[in-house]
Amino acid sequence: MSAAILSMEAVGLSFGDKRVLDNLTFSVRRGEVFGFLGPSGAGKTSTIKLLTRQLSRDGGRISLLGRPLERATEADYERVGILSDTSALYDRMSIADNVELYARLRGVGRRRVPMLLQRLGLAEDAKTLVKHCSKGMRQRAALAAALVHEPELLFLDEPTSGLDPAARAEVHKLLADLRARGATVFLTTHDMAEAETVCDRVAILADGAIAACDDPDELKLRYARNRIAVRTRTRGTLELSKDPADVAKLPELACAGELLAVHSDEPNLEEVFLELTGREF
Amino acid sequence: MQANLRKLGALIAKDAADLAKNPTMILCVLMPVGFAVFYRFFIGDMGLAGSLRGDGGLGASSQVTSVVQYIVLSMSLCLSIGMGASVSLIYGLAEEKEKHTLRTLMLANVSAEQLMLAKGFVAFVLTIATELVCFAVSGAPWSLAGWYLLLGSVGAVPVILVSLVVGLASRDQMTAGLYSVPVLLLTMAPIFGSFSEGIRAVVRFAPTGGADELLRLIVSGSLTPAAAVAPLAVTAVWMVAAVVVFKLLYRRLLRDN
Numbered sequence: 421m422s423a424a425i426l427s428m429e430a431v432g433l434s435f436g437d438k439r440v441l442d443n444l445t446f447s448v449r450r451g452e453v454f455g456f457l458g459p460s461g462a463g464k465t466s467t468i469k470l471l472t473r474q475l476s477r478d479g480g481r482i483s484l485l486g487r488p489l490e491r492a493t494e495a496d497y498e499r500v501g502i503l504s505d506t507s508a509l510y511d512r513m514s515i516a517d518n519v520e521l522y523a524r525l526r527g528v529g530r531r532r533v534p535m536l537l538q539r540l541g542l543a544e545d546a547k548t549l550v551k552h553c554s555k556g557m558r559q560r561a562a563l564a565a566a567l568v569h570e571p572e573l574l575f576l577d578e579p580t581s582g583l584d585p586a587a588r589a590e591v592h593k594l595l596a597d598l599r600a601r602g603a604t605v606f607l608t609t610h611d612m613a614e615a616e617t618v619c620d621r622v623a624i625l626a627d628g629a630i631a632a633c634d635d636p637d638e639l640k641l642r643y644a645r646n647r648i649a650v651r652t653r654t655r656g657t658l659e660l661s662k663d664p665a666d667v668a669k670l671p672e673l674a675c676a677g678e679l680l681a682v683h684s685d686e687p688n689l690e691e692v693f694l695e696l697t698g699r700e701f
Numbered sequence: 702m703q704a705n706l707r708k709l710g711a712l713i714a715k716d717a718a719d720l721a722k723n724p725t726m727i728l729c730v731l732m733p734v735g736f737a738v739f740y741r742f743f744i745g746d747m748g749l750a751g752s753l754r755g756d757g758g759l760g761a762s763s764q765v766t767s768v769v770q771y772i773v774l775s776m777s778l779c780l781s782i783g784m785g786a787s788v789s790l791i792y793g794l795a796e797e798k799e800k801h802t803l804r805t806l807m808l809a810n811v812s813a814e815q816l817m818l819a820k821g822f823v824a825f826v827l828t829i830a831t832e833l834v835c836f837a838v839s840g841a842p843w844s845l846a847g848w849y850l851l852l853g854s855v856g857a858v859p860v861i862l863v864s865l866v867v868g869l870a871s872r873d874q875m876t877a878g879l880y881s882v883p884v885l886l887l888t889m890a891p892i893f894g895s896f897s898e899g900i901r902a903v904v905r906f907a908p909t910g911g912a913d914e915l916l917r918l919i920v921s922g923s924l925t926p927a928a929a930v931a932p933l934a935v936t937a938v939w940m941v942a943a944v945v946v947f948k949l950l951y952r953r954l955l956r957d958n
Binding site: 472475494497498500502504506507508509510512513517521522524525526527560562565566 | 704707708710711712714715718719722723800801802804805806808809810811812
C-alpha cells in the first residue's frame with residue numbers, strides 16, 4: 421500500500437437546502453479495498469457520483485489518480501471501472517454480447533470475456549438474453565462489464581446487493597484477486613460482515629461527514645467496552661471490568677477450579693457503526 | 702481519434718443489433734414500406750390512377766403515373782423520416798434512459814457526443830434504407846433514385862437532431878409516446894399537401910416540407926433553380942433551427958439526466 425489514489429478534502433454537497441455532504445475528508449490508498457459505510461441516505465452514492473463526475477461539489481478539493489478531479493482526463497477515466505447502483509445492461513442482448521460491448525468500448529478485445537464470465541459463474545449462461553436473467557445474474561454481468569478492462573481503480577456501489585450467499589462469496593474472492601493484482605477498490609455496502617471480510621480500511625459516514633476511518637479491527641478495538649465475560653463452573657457468567665482489581669480475580673477463579681472461559685466483549689463492526697451513527701441501516 | 706472511432710463503431714454495432722431485435726423498431730421500418738405497397742398497388746394502380754384518368758381531367762397517362770408516383774414517394778419520404786428518424790430515435794433514447802443503460806454507458810467513459818452520433822447515424826441509415834425500399838416499391842424510374850435519397854437525407858437531418866433532443870427530454874417510453882406525436886405530425890404534414898392547395902401552402906413549411914416540395918418538382922419534371930429556392934430555404938432554416946435547439950438543450954438535458 422502506498423500513496424493516495426483518491427482523496428477528498430473538505431468537500432461539500434447540497435441538494436437545494438439540504439446539506440448532503442459537509443466537510444467530507446478522507447483518502448484511499450493505492451491497492452487497498454476501501455469500504456465506505458453509512459446509513460441509507462447518508463451520501464455514499466452521492467460521494468461516488470462526485471468522484472465519477474456525475475455531480476458537482478459545492479466546495480473542497482478532490483484528487484483522483486494523483487491529479488485534481490477538474491484536470492482528470494478521458495485517459496484517466498479509462499483506468500477506472502464503475503458499478504453504480506443503477507448499472508444496467510441491454511435486455512435484448514445476451515450476457516456475453518453485453519460484456520463484449522464494454523470490452524470493445526474499453527479497447528481490450530473479447531479475449532478476457534469468457535474467463536471473466538467463468539470467474540463470476542456466468543459461463544453457462546453466457547448466451548442467455550439479459551431479459552431472461554435473475555437479478556443476481558444481472559448484477560454479476562454488470563460487474564463483469566465494469567471489470568472487463570482490468571481497471572486500476574474500481575468503484576463498486578453495493579455490488580453484492582441481491583446476490584445469494586454463493587455468488588456473494590464469489591464476488592468476495594474476486595475482490596481479493598483484484599487486490600492481489602494491485603487494483604484499488606472503493607466499495608459501498610450495507611453489509612457490515614462483508615466490510616469486515618473484504619475491506620482493508622473502512623470509513624463510516626454519518627451526517628454527511630466521516631465519523632471514523634480505520635482498519636475494521638482497529639475500529640472494533642477502539643470501541644471495545646471496558647469489560648470481559650468470564651464463564652465459571654458454578655457461578656454462571658461473570659462480567660468483569662478490565663480494571664486491575666477485577667482482572668486480579670481471574671487467578672483466584674482459576675485456582676478455585678471455577679474458570680471455564682474468558683471472552684473479551686469486543687463489538688462487531690455493526691455495533692461500532694450503530695454507535696457512531698446512532699441509526700439503523 | 703482511434704479510441705473515438707473504436708467507441709463509435711462499438712456503439713453503432715450495438716444500436717444496429719438492438720434495433721434488429723426490437724419489435725417496435727421493426728414496425729417503424731415496416732410501416733412506411735407497407736403503406737408504399739398499399740398506396741402503389743391498391744390505391745394507386747387500382748383506384749387513384751383510374752379516377753384521375755376518368756374524372757380528374759388528366760388525359761396523358763404519363764401525367765397520371767407521375768401524380769401517383771409523387772403521392773407514393775411523398776408519403777414514403779415523410780413516413781420513413783417520421784418513423785425511422787424520429788420515432789425510433791425518441792423511443793430508443795427514452796428506453797435507454799428508463800432502463801439506465803444510457804448512464805451505464807456514460808460511466809464507461811463513453812461521451813454524450815459519441816452516443817448521440819452513433820444513435821443519429823443508425824437512425825439516418827435506417828431512414829435511407831427504408832426510403833430505398835419504398836422507392837423500389839413505388840415503381841418510379843431509377844433515374845430519380847439519387848434525387849430521392851438526397852432529398853430524404855436532407856429532410857432527415859433536422860428531424861434527427863430535434864428527435865435526439867426530444868428523446869433526451871423524455872423521462873421514459875410513456876413520455877416519449879406523448880412527445881413524439883407533435884414531431885411525427887410535423888414530419889408527416891406534407892403528405893396532406895396533396896389534399897388541397899391551402900394545406901400545401903401551410904405544410905411546405907414543415908421540417909420535411911422543403912424536401913417534399915422539391916420531390917414534387919422533380920417527379921413532375923418542373924424543377925428549375927428559381928422554383929427550388931423556396932423549398933431549399935425552408936430546409937436550410939429547419940436545419941439551422943435544429944442545430945441551435947440541439948446545442949441549446951442538449952447540454953442541459955444531459956446534465957438533468
